[in-house]
Amino acid sequence: MRDRRRCIAMRLRRVRRLTASLAVSGLLFGTAACGSGSGSARADDPNTLEVWTRSDPESAKTYDRVFAAFTEKTGIKVDFQPVMNFDQQLQSRASVKDLPDVMINDTALMGSYQAQGLLKAVTPASISGHAEITAKSWSSTVGLDGKHYGIPYSRQAMTLFVRKDWREKLGLPQPRTWQDTLALAKAFATRDPDGDGKKDTYGMVVPGSAQNGYVAWWGASYLWQGGVQILRKQGSGYRPAMDSAAAVRTVTWMKKNLFCGDNGVIQPSALTSVTANTTNFQDGNAGMYLTGPYNISTFDKALGKDKYEVLPAPSGPAGNNDVLADGENIYFGARTGKAKQEQALAAFLVSPEGQELAMTGDHQPVVRIPVNSTLDAAKVRHDSRWSVVQKAYETASVQFPNAPDFAPVKQDTADALNAIFTYCGSDVRAGLKELNDTLAGDLKDQELLK
Amino acid sequence: MTATATTPGPRRARIIGKKAVLPWLFLAPGLLLALVFKFLPMGKGVWLSFFEVRPFLGDKWVGLDNYTRVLTDHRFQDAIGHTLLLGVGMSLGGIVVGSALALLLEGQARSLKIIRTAVFLPVVTATAVVGEMWRLMYYPTSDGLINSGLGLLGLGPVPYLDNPDTALWATMAMGIWMLAPYNMVIILAGLAGVDRSLYEAAAMDGVSLRQRLRHITLPAIRPALGIVLTLAAIRGLRVFTEVYVLTGGGPAGSTDVWMTRAYTLGFTRNDIGGASAASVVLLCVTLLLTVTVNYLRKRGDVR
Numbered sequence: 001m002r003d004r005r006r007c008i009a010m011r012l013r014r015v016r017r018l019t020a021s022l023a024v025s026g027l028l029f030g031t032a033a034c035g036s037g038s039g040s041a042r043a044d045d046p047n048t049l050e051v052w053t054r055s056d057p058e059s060a061k062t063y064d065r066v067f068a069a070f071t072e073k074t075g076i077k078v079d080f081q082p083v084m085n086f087d088q089q090l091q092s093r094a095s096v097k098d099l100p101d102v103m104i105n106d107t108a109l110m111g112s113y114q115a116q117g118l119l120k121a122v123t124p125a126s127i128s129g130h131a132e133i134t135a136k137s138w139s140s141t142v143g144l145d146g147k148h149y150g151i152p153y154s155r156q157a158m159t160l161f162v163r164k165d166w167r168e169k170l171g172l173p174q175p176r177t178w179q180d181t182l183a184l185a186k187a188f189a190t191r192d193p194d195g196d197g198k199k200d201t202y203g204m205v206v207p208g209s210a211q212n213g214y215v216a217w218w219g220a221s222y223l224w225q226g227g228v229q230i231l232r233k234q235g236s237g238y239r240p241a242m243d244s245a246a247a248v249r250t251v252t253w254m255k256k257n258l259f260c261g262d263n264g265v266i267q268p269s270a271l272t273s274v275t276a277n278t279t280n281f282q283d284g285n286a287g288m289y290l291t292g293p294y295n296i297s298t299f300d301k302a303l304g305k306d307k308y309e310v311l312p313a314p315s316g317p318a319g320n321n322d323v324l325a326d327g328e329n330i331y332f333g334a335r336t337g338k339a340k341q342e343q344a345l346a347a348f349l350v351s352p353e354g355q356e357l358a359m360t361g362d363h364q365p366v367v368r369i370p371v372n373s374t375l376d377a378a379k380v381r382h383d384s385r386w387s388v389v390q391k392a393y394e395t396a397s398v399q400f401p402n403a404p405d406f407a408p409v410k411q412d413t414a415d416a417l418n419a420i421f422t423y424c425g426s427d428v429r430a431g432l433k434e435l436n437d438t439l440a441g442d443l444k445d446q447e448l449l450k
Numbered sequence: 451m452t453a454t455a456t457t458p459g460p461r462r463a464r465i466i467g468k469k470a471v472l473p474w475l476f477l478a479p480g481l482l483l484a485l486v487f488k489f490l491p492m493g494k495g496v497w498l499s500f501f502e503v504r505p506f507l508g509d510k511w512v513g514l515d516n517y518t519r520v521l522t523d524h525r526f527q528d529a530i531g532h533t534l535l536l537g538v539g540m541s542l543g544g545i546v547v548g549s550a551l552a553l554l555l556e557g558q559a560r561s562l563k564i565i566r567t568a569v570f571l572p573v574v575t576a577t578a579v580v581g582e583m584w585r586l587m588y589y590p591t592s593d594g595l596i597n598s599g600l601g602l603l604g605l606g607p608v609p610y611l612d613n614p615d616t617a618l619w620a621t622m623a624m625g626i627w628m629l630a631p632y633n634m635v636i637i638l639a640g641l642a643g644v645d646r647s648l649y650e651a652a653a654m655d656g657v658s659l660r661q662r663l664r665h666i667t668l669p670a671i672r673p674a675l676g677i678v679l680t681l682a683a684i685r686g687l688r689v690f691t692e693v694y695v696l697t698g699g700g701p702a703g704s705t706d707v708w709m710t711r712a713y714t715l716g717f718t719r720n721d722i723g724g725a726s727a728a729s730v731v732l733l734c735v736t737l738l739l740t741v742t743v744n745y746l747r748k749r750g751d752v753r
Binding site: 087095272408 | 525591609697703
């Protein structure tokens, strides 16, 4: 009888969640797509944690292994939900104030989540093994109020993937500067590196669409190498800095040489491409790709290990080769009342055992660079290419600011860059000035403009 | 119900009561589903549009601020233009091509049935798949299907989706390709109702093809066209998946439509209040347009 009552209560809860999901997206879509947002029986059990990750089925299999090991070790069950359209589903669940207990998602979203009050503050000392996480990683989980709102889980930094066989065939060196990169890209586009007698290869791959902010994500590394900051920290707030001389110089260089220069330096349709449909590198018709190391397994399968090399990003005019670093944090959903179990899960996930499990296996690994400083990515994977990525993260990486809500800043930057790169005759300085004003508006909305 | 009151005896009243209740019983599941999945979310959406939505910190009443913000945002204003252009272009294009297909493929022959089925396929294919397919067809080098065709004529290649001047038209062409077969089926149904003897009489009178179309076919399929127009008015404005998959609103926002902006606002920028306001505006415009089209249709029928 009690089971029956619980069952009815659960059904009602599901309906309530579903209704709420639809409420948020209902007007947008008439009927919204509703994926795995509804909970399962185990979610009500105090010894069961509902855990969400933004994962496709492939990486979900790796998480399955990790959580199975956790349950075996601690007896705490995990109701694991890999969610593809994470942001949409999370907003739906937030609207009924029923969040998952634990979420694993992008670092750069922390400010946004915190601004909406979705997260519980975390005391690092409450997580066993917290000292094994570096200060650099911990610093990326500090919110505007100085408290931590996440636990670092996985980190990564962009590196340059280059078709080694093409480069060697053309007798060109590994690129070390922007000029080298450009020369190599032009050679890949014009000197028939695949030897089929056709002009069907491109220099580099660019996911340049403004959709979901992609061009800002990809272009950020170039901005930093050009000495640009998108936002500048000022006292307790921020100021937009996209109208600086360095920004004008850098964006002009990108526009002139990559987007509006010789045909073939970047792949066709770059301006409407997102990573999912930017497959030219793995398809074998583009020679370079500045991107995250999560692609390594895909490229190994599609091209073969021997065909390409993983290099640190070439240096820009500011003299550095800084690249965008991002990663994922473990977040605790607000008001769930399962603190002990959540802390136990976080401790396991950041422990050497948890991190190694998530870095290996037959499926897509979900930890790229371990946050646990006792581990070496290259050693765990027996693959020296990962040391390039780890070094890039440790010594030459910048993260998007995580304390403010960076989502609108990234989207506005992407909109502006995409427009500047689309209209080759446009005035870069005026475009960036307009962007700067928009970013000031975003900061003002968040009461962070100084 | 006065009849019930004046009828003596409880038996009759019960029967009428039953009769009145029965249709509602049949309707109940559908109504309940519509209530839970459509009208309640819709109501909640209207409600949220007056708030700055912060589920855990408490929603903040902002009155009409979200509406003002959305309506004064120049990107939304641009999106209105694109939506209208795309909506009207796709609707009219879909009707013209759909009618042409219907006239061409009307008849009983078995081969026509097969062709009609083949022509109908775009309607049953998922929009996302169609979008990906057209991305490949529009590929801006001579490898792309359309550009390789142009290459044979010594033209191109044309960067259909990457040029802000052509991206919206390219999206429209795909939309027409998807819509036309749907319209074709409705118009075919209308054509089936045309009195054949009228054609015979017209033929005997030596009436030209154009006159036949204008004076016999068109009046006969007017109800069907009315339905197609109403559907097109609704669908044209809420266009989303086509654009989202094909161009993501780019390049430089040149294909941004009302829905893609609302989506970006809601799910990329996490501004649920603003996205709700944008959606409510769209709902109102769609309602207005539907009512107007229906009114004009009814007025036309009366005439």
